[in-house]
Amino acid sequence: SQTIHQWPATLVQPVGSPLSLECTVEGTSNPNLYWYRQAAGRGLQLLFYSVGIGQISSEVPQNLSASRPQDRQFILSSKKLLLSDSGFYLCAWKAIGNTIYFGEGSWLTVV
Amino acid sequence: AQTVTQSQPEMSVQEAETVTLSCTYDTSESNYYLFWYKQPPSRQMILVIRQEAYKQQNATENRFSVNFQKAAKSFSLKISDSQLGDTAMYFCAFMKHVSSGGSNYKLTFGKGTLLTVNP
Numbered sequence: 001s002q003t004i005h006q007w008p009a010t011l012v013q014p015v016g017s018p019l020s021l022e023c024t025v026e027g028t029s030n031p032n033l034y035w036y037r038q039a040a041g042r043g044l045q046l047l048f049y050s051v052g053i054g055q056i057s058s059e060v061p062q063n064l065s066a067s068r069p070q071d072r073q074f075i076l077s078s079k080k081l082l083l084s085d086s087g088f089y090l091c092a093w094k095a096i097g098n099t100i101y102f103g104e105g106s107w108l109t110v111v
Numbered sequence: 112a113q114t115v116t117q118s119q120p121e122m123s124v125q126e127a128e129t130v131t132l133s134c135t136y137d138t139s140e141s142n143y144y145l146f147w148y149k150q151p152p153s154r155q156m157i158l159v160i161r162q163e164a165y166k167q168q169n170a171t172e173n174r175f176s177v178n179f180q181k182a183a184k185s186f187s188l189k190i191s192d193s194q195l196g197d198t199a200m201y202f203c204a205f206m207k208h209v210s211s212g213g214s215n216y217k218l219t220f221g222k223g224t225l226l227t228v229n230p
Binding site: 032034038043044046049051057088090092094098099102104107 | 158206
């Protein structure tokens, strides 16, 4: 069966420090992968999506970047975090049948 | 750009009763997918139900059903026999294919409705 794992679950980082969130999908190949952010409050904002290795599309200009070094690995990074980067980050993948499933999420607090 | 509107920021319902959450969307596409996701306090995003726009029949998953009105661009969620565990934020989402020659789809979310089930 297909599963998605995301880590770390929680992290507290100082302003100006780097960030790396990792997401791995198992049980499928060449999935579409997504990074979403949910700021304090509600809605989800699409940050990046990838249709294959090395292929990254950015939805909003920001302090973050994404990479896909392997077929089932998707990484969200920043060189220098801002306070506004705080939030709940969700990795997701598109399954056969065009349904998107989400990982457990990562809480980022920038202090 | 596609937009998804959930006009009810918060709702409450008594245990065992029925509640309906509203969702409208704006698109010029004819082929797309609609979803309801549930986000409990754990923050995990859980798929509740899925509807393909080309299907006229409303989707049903146990106590959850939708009323899909394509012409009106409306996609409401009905929860029957509400349970305490249904307390969560519910998100309506719209997905369409975004690039030719590829297989990329984008999911756009509404702002959510916080549902509280009272004992």
